[in-house]
Amino acid sequence: xxxxxxxxxxxxxxxxxFFRSLCQLLLLLMTAxxxxxxxxxxxxxxxxxxxxxxxxxxxxxxxxxxxxxxxLEKSHIALDLISEKWGSNIKRLINIIxxxxxxxxxxxxxxxxxxxxxxxxxxxxxxxPIPMAVAYAAIPFGFLAMLLINLQLLSEELFGVEELxxx
Amino acid sequence: xSLLFFVLFLVLIFIGLPVAFALLLGPSIALxxxxxxxxxxxLTLRLYYGIDSFPLMAVPFFILTGELMNSGGITLRLVHxxxxxxxxxxxxxxxVNILSSILFSGLSGxxxxxxxxxxxxxxxxxxxxGYSKRFAAAVTAASSVIGPIIPPSxxxxxxxxxxxxSVGALFAAGIVxxxxxxxxxxxxxxxxxxKRNYPVxxxxxxxxxxxxxxxxxxxxxxxxxxxxxxILLGVFTPTEAAAVAAGYALFVSxxxxxxxxxxxxxxxxxxxxxxxxxxxxxxxxxxxxxSMITLSGVASEFASLIFSVSENPLVxxxxxxxxxxxxxxxxxxxxxxxxxxxxLAPSVAQLGVEPVHFAVVMCxxxxxxxxxxxxGLVLFAASGLTGExxxxxxxxxxxxLILEILVVFLITFxxxxxxxxxxxxxxx
Numbered sequence: 001x002x003x004x005x006x007x008x009x010x011x012x013x014x015x016x017x018f019f020r021s022l023c024q025l026l027l028l029l030m031t032a033x034x035x036x037x038x039x040x041x042x043x044x045x046x047x048x049x050x051x052x053x054x055x056x057x058x059x060x061x062x063x064x065x066x067x068x069x070x071x072l073e074k075s076h077i078a079l080d081l082i083s084e085k086w087g088s089n090i091k092r093l094i095n096i097i098x099x100x101x102x103x104x105x106x107x108x109x110x111x112x113x114x115x116x117x118x119x120x121x122x123x124x125x126x127x128x129p130i131p132m133a134v135a136y137a138a139i140p141f142g143f144l145a146m147l148l149i150n151l152q153l154l155s156e157e158l159f160g161v162e163e164l165x166x167x
Numbered sequence: 168x169s170l171l172f173f174v175l176f177l178v179l180i181f182i183g184l185p186v187a188f189a190l191l192l193g194p195s196i197a198l199x200x201x202x203x204x205x206x207x208x209x210l211t212l213r214l215y216y217g218i219d220s221f222p223l224m225a226v227p228f229f230i231l232t233g234e235l236m237n238s239g240g241i242t243l244r245l246v247h248x249x250x251x252x253x254x255x256x257x258x259x260x261x262x263v264n265i266l267s268s269i270l271f272s273g274l275s276g277x278x279x280x281x282x283x284x285x286x287x288x289x290x291x292x293x294x295x296x297g298y299s300k301r302f303a304a305a306v307t308a309a310s311s312v313i314g315p316i317i318p319p320s321x322x323x324x325x326x327x328x329x330x331x332x333s334v335g336a337l338f339a340a341g342i343v344x345x346x347x348x349x350x351x352x353x354x355x356x357x358x359x360x361x362k363r364n365y366p367v368x369x370x371x372x373x374x375x376x377x378x379x380x381x382x383x384x385x386x387x388x389x390x391x392x393x394x395x396x397x398i399l400l401g402v403f404t405p406t407e408a409a410a411v412a413a414g415y416a417l418f419v420s421x422x423x424x425x426x427x428x429x430x431x432x433x434x435x436x437x438x439x440x441x442x443x444x445x446x447x448x449x450x451x452x453x454x455x456x457x458s459m460i461t462l463s464g465v466a467s468e469f470a471s472l473i474f475s476v477s478e479n480p481l482v483x484x485x486x487x488x489x490x491x492x493x494x495x496x497x498x499x500x501x502x503x504x505x506x507x508x509x510x511l512a513p514s515v516a517q518l519g520v521e522p523v524h525f526a527v528v529m530c531x532x533x534x535x536x537x538x539x540x541x542x543g544l545v546l547f548a549a550s551g552l553t554g555e556x557x558x559x560x561x562x563x564x565x566x567x568l569i570l571e572i573l574v575v576f577l578i579t580f581x582x583x584x585x586x587x588x589x590x591x592x593x594x595x
Contacts, residue, residue: 023440024433027227031417034224034410038403056219059227059447063218066444067187076185076445077499079542098184105192113211139215 005159008152015145016072019065026062030055050127057128057135064142072149092157099154106147113139172197172459186502187445190452194459206462210455217454218447221406223328226276227443228409229319232390233275234435235416237284240426241387245270246288248384250368251377253353258360259368260293261306262353268310269349272317273391274416276324277442278537281311282548290553297366300553301563302359308538308549308560309567310352315500315534317345319394319412322500322534324405325450326526329457329505330512333523334405335398336594340527340585344578348531351570359566386419399592446501453505460509470514480518484525484579487511488532492572495536499544503533523595527585528578535571538564
């Protein structure tokens with residue numbers, strides 16, 4: 001069990017640092033595309049037809065790449081009303097319940113959004129020569145990453161934190 | 168459709184599930200219980216189309232602009248500029264803190280960036296100058312809430328996107344209330360500084376120093392003009408203006424002022440991406456949630472609840488403000504707008520209140536909530552910077568908070584304060 005946990009933890013770690021770099025690139029690209037849109041309209045008097053949709057798709061992917069990273073860092077916005085004062089056991093119990101509830105949601109969204117991607121193969125995007133499935137796929141992709149992170153957080157809460165070796 | 172989804176949602180956020188998850192899980196569980204397969208299938212589609220939106224893209228761009236402008240060098244130039252103007256007043260650095268917040272609010276749309284950026288620079292300086300740490304933190308936190316009130320503003324873009332109000336009109340309407348809070352805070356500071364005999368920061372007002380510091384702060388200070396001018400004159404859409412601002416901030420900080428290197432650029436890009444991801448996921452989830460609100464009739468039940476107390480718009484607005492203050496004590500402005508906007512806005516529209524007016528009241532009210540205990544992002548940021556307890560800072564902040572609450576009631580009952588500029592610009 002613990003070997004699996006260490007593997008999972010180091011995989012999540014590498015995955016999120018890859019997502020971090022990817023997010024930077026996507027945001028820079030989004031900015032460049034919208035700036036190009038402004039430049040073409042005013043500078044060249046020739047409006048781009050694809051820029052709006054391309055930047056929107058990038059933003060959707062950005063959202064579902066940044067969300068797992070934020071999930072691992074525990075920086076999604078949440079109320080923090082149940083304090084340690086109630087006792088560390090109660091706090092731990094609540095955390096385990098929260099991770100199970102998150103797991104439930106992640107599986108549900110993963111299932112429903114995968115079906116949506118399947119339907120999306122036959123819907124073409126408005127201006128780009130790709131099916132909508134390419135954009136829809138960001139949701140199951142992001143939630144799959146969150147599933148892995150959830151399993152790590154849940155097992156850490158249940159069995160304690162496994163320290164990663166310095167290799 | 169019953170109200171089960173709403174009750175579940177409340178329970179889930181109270182035990183501490185992330186708001187974005189609770190917005191999706193509450194309806195999901197309710198729909199599974201009610202056997203409503205059709206709506207369950209639509210949930211992910213709504214989640215997707217809540218994010219796939221061009222107007223919404225202004226949010227990541229403005230966050231990026233704020234991050235780029237928050238790099239040490241530019242913040243310092245704004246602080247020097249403020250020092251040259253108000254440093255000679257009694258309580259000089261406290262005034263500088265407030266004026267810098269006002270200036271910074273034109274560059275960024277978030278309050279927390281303002282607290283951490285200005286606070287990390289001004290709180291140590293204020294301490295060295297003889298202010299208590301607690302007072303320095305209180306001034307920083309209280310003035311940070313100006314950030315999302317003076318345009319550009321992340322939460323106003325969210326409001327506009329969700330409730331179909333013009334972003335330009337909302338931005339224009341935020342200017343005067345934001346300045347009003349800024350001036351009010353300086354007045355309160357003036358009284359406290361006199362009583363406690365706080366020091367001045369500069370011996371006297373020097374026009375040569377003003378010119379010198381203006382020259383150094385000129386390029387960053389041009390940003391709000393580009394944003395507002397571009398939007399209000401109809402040159403750019405808000406999203407394009409935000410991208411231009413981000414591009415301009417990148418160009419100025421990297422190539423002209425050289426306050427930003429590649430490593431810091433990557434950090435800024437990632438921080439902006441992470442914050443955007445957190446907000447956008449919540450927006451998508453909130454859009455899925457709000458379709459449940461529409462279907463279930465929560466909004467009309469809430470409206471009849473208010474109207475049962477009184478049908479007088481002024482009384483209703485007063486009660487709604489009290490309600491929003493209470494919510495704001497626990498919830499951040501962004502999620503509060505996403506959850507309550509679809510419930511409150513239609514009810515208030517029935518009373519004949521101008522939508523833009525109510526939008527400003529709601530945004531300002533909830534923004535002040537960022538600085539109030541027990542849950543306040545700005546308060547926590549100030550506490551984290553100084554190591555002082557959040558409650559102690561909150562007590563020190565009391566006079567500032569009272570002033571801010573008075574301003575909320577003022578703009579509630581005198582609509583012209585916020586509607587004057589949008590009318591001038593031809594939005595209303």
